[in-house]
Amino acid sequence: MRIVICPDKFRGTASASGAAQALAAGLLGPNQELVPVPLADGGEGTLDALGGANRVSLVTGPLGDPVEAEWRLSSGAAIIEMAQASGLLAAGGSAGNDPLSATTSGTGELIAEARTSGARRIVVGVGGSASTDGGLGALRAMEPLVRFSGIELIVACDVQTKFLDAPSTFGPQKGATPAQIELLRRRLTRLAELYLEEFGVEVRDLAGAGAAGGLGGGLAAIGAQLVNGFDLVAEELRLANIISKADLVITGEGRLDPASFNGKVVGGVASIADQHQIPVIAVVGSAHPATEIPKNLKIYSLTEIFGQDRAFGDTQGCLTQIGRQILT
Secondary structure, eight states: OEEEEOOOOBTTTBOHHHHHHHHHHHHOOTTOEEEEOOOOSSSTTHHHHTTOOOEEEEEEOTTSSEEEEEEEEETTEEEEEHHHHHBTGGGTHHHHOOTTTOOOHHHHHHHHHHHHTTOSEEEEEOOSBSOOSTTHHHHHHHOSGGGGTTOEEEEEESOOOOGGGHHHHHTGGGTOOHHHHHHHHHHHHHHHHHHHHHHOOOOTTOTTTTHHHHHHHHHHHTTOEEEEHHHHHHHHHTHHHHHHTOSEEEEEEEEEOGGGGSSSHHHHHHHHHHHTTOOEEEEEEEEOTTOOOOTTEEEEEHHHHHOHHHHHHSHHHHHHHHHHHHTO
């Protein structure tokens, strides 16, 4: 029995690779061929899904302190995960963040270093950001921008959020108060006008422009292509071909909700498996009760089976135990 194990991260408790390994430990048996394929949707974990880091750079963190950010350069192509340089975790979470001053400068420094190091194709995975600066910090760090002429710049988005919706959608999780959210929205409104004046690009209506607090829009203003992060990762890994040869597919994520079927890993995997008529299981940390589950998808919820304390405190142990149950 060939089983493809292709989860996303369980945010805060297990990486995608850790989740895949834990599930595999429970599934391992004499009649199983296990194929782990850790996935991502453009947010945290994208770097690992696309080969892992082979470089580390010291850059400006989201609140101005230096941070060590991992990234990858191979055969003229660079993979950058903005959360490494400008992520909310690097700012100390929502409690430690300053949502008004948090910046994407470090991400811009990584992009500039990738260009200087010879990259002709640069993929920037966005998600998990601390900032809502509309990408202005990144663009300033990348100057002079003319040197990116002829560079293929791709932004792997994990959401479809519009530019001016970024503050209200993501501001609360970054620690922003209602007053700060309104201020951030006014800032982005003016910034969108500046981008239109300077670059001739209207970012306000672009799907994904609000990703990472508007970083998607800032990079789009200088010619970057905004793409669905899951689709990019799936194409790079030839996921459809891998799934087509499976007898069973197991995916998963920390929280299943309606957004899981709008460009995210679980929905994307379920769609590919359905096209090939392969049975698919999703193991999730928890599931929102309003989520409409596709008919071809069977759900295992760790919180329902093990309780919240254990599901969050020993996620990998729970995943291994679920692995043993799946085939019984």
